[in-house]
Amino acid sequence: MPVLKSNGQHVVRQVQPGLWQIVFHFPASTNCWLWKENDGLTLVDAGFPWSAKAILAAIECAGEPLKRIVITHAHPDHAGAAAEISGKTGAVVMAHSEDIPYLQGCSMAEVPGFWPCRAVLQMGRYFGILNAPSIARVQPLADGEFVGTLQVLHTPGHTPGSISLWAETEKAVFCGDNICTSFRFLHVGMPWFTLDLRAQKASLASYANLPVQLLLSGHGAVYRGDIAYQVRRLLAA
Numbered sequence: 001m002p003v004l005k006s007n008g009q010h011v012v013r014q015v016q017p018g019l020w021q022i023v024f025h026f027p028a029s030t031n032c033w034l035w036k037e038n039d040g041l042t043l044v045d046a047g048f049p050w051s052a053k054a055i056l057a058a059i060e061c062a063g064e065p066l067k068r069i070v071i072t073h074a075h076p077d078h079a080g081a082a083a084e085i086s087g088k089t090g091a092v093v094m095a096h097s098e099d100i101p102y103l104q105g106c107s108m109a110e111v112p113g114f115w116p117c118r119a120v121l122q123m124g125r126y127f128g129i130l131n132a133p134s135i136a137r138v139q140p141l142a143d144g145e146f147v148g149t150l151q152v153l154h155t156p157g158h159t160p161g162s163i164s165l166w167a168e169t170e171k172a173v174f175c176g177d178n179i180c181t182s183f184r185f186l187h188v189g190m191p192w193f194t195l196d197l198r199a200q201k202a203s204l205a206s207y208a209n210l211p212v213q214l215l216l217s218g219h220g221a222v223y224r225g226d227i228a229y230q231v232r233r234l235l236a237a
């Protein structure tokens with residue numbers, strides 16, 4: 001994949017025509033994605049609060065105007081720079097309705113769920129490190145809705161309003177933190193940060209019903225292959 005920009009902190013690659021990956025190396029190899037539509041670009045996830053400058057430079061590299069920012073879930077490594085980028089570009093911010101309160105100042109630490117995850121969230125809230133800047137206006141998304149060519153799949157578990165985006169034309173899924181890749185292996189994503197592990201696994205099962213060939217995760221490398229087979233293997237483990 002051609003590298004368009006690279007420094008010690010991040011790299012911008014063109015994955016294929018109309019799709020770019022922005023990887024922040026630390027922590028946890030965190031990805032944002034640019035997806036080309038007829039009217040301009042969709043940014044899928046917005047990195048950390050300090051990621052705006054790098055993402056804006058990647059948008060310039062892609063050479064199209066940014067129209068919208070879709071947040072796969074309201075964690076600060078995915079929504080962190082959304083407010084700043086939206087303010088600078090005029091792009092609309094969109095997220096599933098169930099995660100919008102957590103993009104606008106509410107804490108997920110009080111949501112019932114997996115206790116280690118809640119402990120991490122409560123600690124983060126205490127130290128002020130897991131709170132992304134509040135986003136004034138967020139357009140709600142619902143299961144089945146289309147954002148350009150991307151179809152929203154409500155895939156809760158990691159957070160109540162976690163979504164995936166299915167691109168039928170390219171047989172690609174943006175899966176947020178539901179599945180992560182490391183060293184060419186797929187694994188169930190971020191269990192320590194997942195509120196409802198059972199719901200997350202049920203959400204993964206929905207990928208097995210789609211002819212996915214390209215998995216675009218919130219963390220880790222681009223994965224090409226028979227995703228349905230890999231998901232069935234993960235769920236059987």
Ligand SMILES: [Zn+2]
Binds near residue numbers: 190
């Ligand atoms: Zn997450």
Ligand SMILES: [Zn+2]
Binds near residue numbers: 077078190218219
């Ligand atoms: Zn994440």
